[in-house]
Amino acid sequence: MEHIKRYHSREFKTKKGSVIIEGPVLPADLIKMNFDEELTAFRQPEQQHKAIVEIASLPEGRMIIARSGETIIGYVTFLYPDPLERWSEAKLENLIELGAIEVTPSYRGEQIAKNMLRVSMLDEAMEDYIIITTEYYWHWDLKGTGLNVWEYRKLMEKMMNAGGLIWYATDDPEISSHPANCLMVRIGKRVDQKSVQRFDQIRFVNRFMY
Template sequence: MFHKKTYNAMELKTRHGHLIIEGPISVENITSYEFHPDLTSFRLPEQQHKALIGIAGLPEGRIIVARDRHTIVGYVTYVYPDPLERWSEGNMKDLIELGAIEVIPKYRGMAVGKNLLKVSMMDDAMNDYLVITTEYYWHWDLKGTGLNVWEYRKVMEKMMNAGGLIWFATDDPEISSHPANCLMVRIGDRVSSDSIQQFDRLRFRHRFMY
């Protein structure tokens, strides 16, 4: 099922200088890079660096990074859904989740996130996958950005659109618990109709219950 991960890269000009956006990167490369101390959204930077190294070593794991010379300043990860989430229940080998995306404050608002997603989708193998992301407002950096929930949702949705992910409806209780939460999905060109139907059953578990 796992097609060869084809490395892609681009240079992004920002007002703070040029960044290299590249991936999927190898365990060796991500181990050799420095990890910026402001990458603190999910856990301590040293711990998150170790977590990314682990993801890079997984058969389905993909990590795209933005780096300033030798220092990672942003990244996006793709892995199988958490076993505790409904999205893993179909045991679908062609469904992966955009698990985390993070950019240090210095480079926010400079299209780094959008371009992380664009480089992700340059790999033809992504057309074999159904890519999802679950967005919850309580994970968003409202304080750091100064945006309200709906402003942040708009920015986030626009960023995901750059990678081809669009809004999909679902009856998942966590997502449905707040109107700003959402499920976003990209269906690769080569995903089978059987897989799409299986995914629809995961999206609407209670569709036929009255």
Template sequence: MFHKKKALSKKADTTIGSILLTGPVPPEQLETLVMHDQLHAFRPPLKQLEALKEIAALEEGRIFIALHNETIIGYVTYLHPDPIERWSTFKMENLIELGAIEIAKEYRGLHLGSKLIELSVSDPFMENYIIISTEYYWHWDINETKLSVWDYRKIMEKMMNAGGLHPEPTNDPEIMAHPANCLMVRIGKNVSEEDRQLFDKLRFLND
């Protein structure tokens, strides 16, 4: 179902100069780039670059990146939810997950995360999709930022809001495991009422 259009690009003028935001990027373009050594939240940078290539090669996979001097300094990923997760229960082709977002530490504070998400949903084709992001406090680099759980949650929520994602209730046990956890959702304009109702059922599975 996913339709890969020509990449969108936008320049962000920041205090350290111009940064290129672009995507969705194909695997072959990622082959020509290097990852900033501070992009290690999920796995070492080289291995994370390999993971991005694998996602970019998926039919529904989309990778948006922030580039500074031909170095990837940030990225956001979109793909179908993991088959073992509850969000794949109904195998909804038009349900896609904002799976990961990461900005190199020295580039934080430039609002690049918000700008990447904003760019990624500016493609009109994204209006066909329900986008979710599952936010778990144990995935946040709270120790490195020295922020409280609640301050970090505010930052994450504001960043997701830039792309039109907002908190929605759910009975998912992992989300309910801590009050700072949340399910963020954006429902595209072209999503049918039937699929909206199916997604509501998914949010409150077995209730």
């Protein structure tokens, strides 16, 4: 499958000034930018900066960023599912995962995450994909936000809805291990029925074993 990536950019006003949300951003451009020191949800900023450059370098990789000037203050990644996860077993070239989304704490409450997802979906090529995200409560910043598990889950659902992702049922053991965990999916308008059926088979591996 040819991975077509069409660049889009939008400017948004925040209390802290103008923010540009753009992408998919090229690796060479990401390298030149600064990376906010408070983006520490997944690993140390320097390591995460390197990681997003590597993701952007993948054939299917998409990196949508929010920046203030030349400093990245938020990002969302799209790439193939981890080979160790169930979703890769579908062996679908048109299945990609929203792998990570993060906004620096000082810009939270400014709709940055929602707008990054909206800009992500401006690319018409996204209609060729099944896009998934797996939400696990142990990845959530409950301490930093002061929210409980269910409040945060509601927040995550609303945010993902902004990008057209909706809740889908699954018997995946990791997701099923806690009721707040969830699978959210966006099926593009041009995805063929055979791919949808294959995806459904992966969602419910054990449906005939009950």
